[in-house]
Amino acid sequence: MELTQRQKAIFQAIVEEFIRCAEPIGSKTLMKLLDFNVSSATIRNEMATLEKYGLIEKTHTSSGRVPSRKGYRYYAEHMMISELDESTKAALGTIFNERHMSLDEAVRKTSEILSDLTNLTSIVLGPDESTQTLQNVQLIPISSQSAVAIIVTNTGHIENKVFQFGTDVSSKDLKTCCELMNKELTGTPINKVVDRMEEIKPLMSANLVRSEVLFESFVTAFMRFAEEKVAVSGRSNMLAQPDFNSIEKLRQLMKVLEDGKLFQEWTDQEGNVAIQIGSRNELIQIGDVSVITTRVHYKQEEGQLMVVGPNRMQYSRVIALMDYMSDVLEDVFDDKGGQDDERRNE
Structure with missing residues (x-):
């Protein structure tokens, strides 16, 4: 399908005016929009050709034409100029x-x-993040009841999370927790970390004083991290x-x-x-x-x-x-x- 320059100008005017006003476009309206002189009869003939090509269609409520789905695709592929001011x-x-x-x-x-x-x-x-694996976890204390966790994936994505524990957690617990998680969880797909944490929960309980607090904090963080x-x-x-x-x-x-x-x-x-x-x-x-x-x-x-x-x-x-x-x-x-x-x- 090869349009003439006049057909292209008429078709472009139909599409852009319909986008603007959402009303079917007739030949008289097009006469005002086009920057060259052409009769109403000639415009109607060209519109009939465009309709035959399937680029425009007639509505039931007006003698004007509107772009078809095929017409919008043709406009987007061949005629659209996308520039931002x-x-x-x-x-x-x-x-x-x-x-x-x-x-x-x-x-x-x-x-x-x-x-x-x-x-x-x-x-x-x-x-x-569900397609990534855990590379490294760091825990940095802010106070006795809060810390920053830095979670790094194999793609280099870094997620920071501030934990408010609501109770005192020792720096020793933070250090031990960090070491344990890096040893047991490194290489685990992000969307499987929570399941893996359930498996190592007894290990956390045996090595951490505040194991429940740290466990719940990290489970919440990883559940959120793995979501799209x-x-x-x-x-x-x-x-x-x-x-x-x-x-x-x-x-x-x-x-x-x-x-x-x-x-x-x-x-x-x-x-x-x-x-x-x-x-x-x-x-x-x-x-x-x-x-x-x-x-x-x-x-x-x-x-x-x-x-x-x-x-x-x-x-x-x-x-x-x-x-x-x-x-x-x-x-x-x-x-x-x-x-x-x-x-x-x-």
Whole structure:
């Protein structure tokens, strides 16, 4: 399918105006939008050709046309220009440069920013620690009732956790606990550490005065560490989209967004259409919903940024934001950039 320059201009005008107003686009409206002179009859003929190609379709309520699912894919692949203005880049860069963020904080903040700037729902997945193994544990006392635990994985990921014990724990207990855990748990997959701790619980009881306190603290820490880091923001933004005026459809969508497993099944179901946009973005069409995904690399790990909205989303801005945000995140958590986890948690 090869479009003429005039057909491309008409099709682009239909897509971008429909994204803006959510109303079917007719030939008279197009006459005002195009930057060249052409008759209404000629526009209608070209629209008929675009409809034959499956790029636009007629609605039941108007003589105007709207982009089809295929049309949105063609626009995203061949016609979209995704550029972010410099003022937005500067503002986003400042948010991350002024604070030393943990990975959890960065994931949550990125999700909030994406939903705010797109007026859609954003989902940010951090790396899944369940695929990593424990490399080392350090315990640093703060007071007689608190300590900092530094957990290091085989990929170099570092997680800091402050423990408030609620009772006195001796430095000797902390030292012995640290030595015992490094001896017994090093090389254990993060998602298996809690099970392994249950196995060495008698050993901890035999060697530690405050074994129960230390055991419960570490079990809680590792359970949280092994969970997939996910942040969802802007669910309510779907309420403002005219594309989701069906209460039942909106209820089902909200249910999917609340549950990570349901969301995965939803995006993987048969019948979805997925296309690659550039080297790192993917567009998944699920009925009248689109999901834009962008991969982010954290050292040796991988996460994902996702924006969920109607097929009638502003693709150029959404993808430009996601590209820039993924670059910022990779820069923040790149060892070569000189901002490693230890510095961020000082």
